[in-house]
Amino acid sequence: MTNTQREERPERPTESDGTAHLFRALGKQLKFLRERAGMSQKELATATHCGEDLISAIERGVRTPQPEFLVLADRALNTGGLLQAAMEEVRDAIKRARTRHPGWFRDFARTEAEAVALHIYSTQAIPGLLQTEEYARAVFTQRRPLLDEQTIEKRVADRMARQQIFERWPAPTLSFLLEETVLQRPIGGRDVHRAQLQRLLAVGRMRNVELQVMTTDRSEHPSLDASFTLVTPRGRQEAAYTETYGHARLITDPAEVRVFTERFGIMRAQALSPRETLMLIEKMLGEL
Structure with a gap:
């Protein structure tokens, strides 16, 4: 892989194509309509069959609302179709988002x-698909050499956008196998660590997700090399x-x-x- 490929930093399309502005504006609109209706984020989450953290992220403009959510x-919120009026723009933005990485x-x-x-x-950190926004920001902020603030925010937004996979239907089959040390490392500090463990509990309880931990007391291990992902694309093998140090x-x-x-x-066996695994995470939360 060439240096150009490793260091490629194109113009921020989330800004240049208006995508970031669209989602920030839509998020503010959603928050205004929710508060006008006298609903809490938790109540709206229940009504729209999603998590409270997703409502918060959409209102802050860091997560893409799916058309079905609108x-x-x-x-x-009894808005008379006000939010649905943005569905075409949202669909276009989702397509453009695929070129943001x-x-x-x-x-x-x-x-x-x-x-x-x-x-x-995963051997070193919580996988990107499972990270909270605060955890992801801590990961990118601590990276060396240092990233500028604009790059950090872009990468956080891109990482959060990938998590739309949890909202797809039909739901994909997802399994995560984490080394126990990944759960023990308090990236971002105590509060960020607590929120991240709570996020793992929420995702681990989804019907299409299997979350497992490889404990450090195992005397045998078949893969001491590095993290990896197995992916089954639709219609393909x-x-x-x-991915190691940017070499994908x-x-x-x-x-x-x-x-x-x-x-x-x-390893799963x-x-x-x-x-x-969920019991272990609950125990860790109780000890924080």
Whole structure:
């Protein structure tokens, strides 16, 4: 991979194409309509079948509201179709968002967004799909060499946008396997750490998600190399994705992919069950 590919930093399309302005304006409008209706974020979340954190993120303009959400929010807030009037612009913005990631990551981001199954193993940090906004910002703020503020905010927004995969229907199959040390590392400080653990509990309870932890007391381990992702694109065979220091690799050779598949399967058998994992996270929260 060339230096140009690794360091590519194109003009911020979220600003230049108006996408960021659109979602900030739409978020402010949603907040105004919700408060006018006398509803809390939690109440609106219940009425629109989503999480309270998603309502907060949409109102702050850092998450993209799905067209289906706008329909439900219109009904819940009795706006007479005011929010639905922006549906075409939102659909266009979602399409444009697929080109927002760094060049070396863009192809995988597109594949990830359309995947029917994702299986993610993480050794160092909470995977991007599971990160809270504050955790993601802490990760990018601490990175060396230092990133400028504009780049940090762009990357945080891009990471949050990827989490729309949890709102897709039909829902993709998602499994996450985390090393226990990932849960123990308080990136961003105590409050950020607590919110991140709470986020893991919420996602881990979704019907299409399996969350497991590989505890540090295991005496055997089949994959001590690095994090990786197994992805099944719609209508295509499973592939493996690795990323180390900005060097991304999408692996499609069946023999190579099988190595990652076997490792992931063995680790899942050795790890805590999803139920045991949630109990561990609840225990960690109680000790904070």
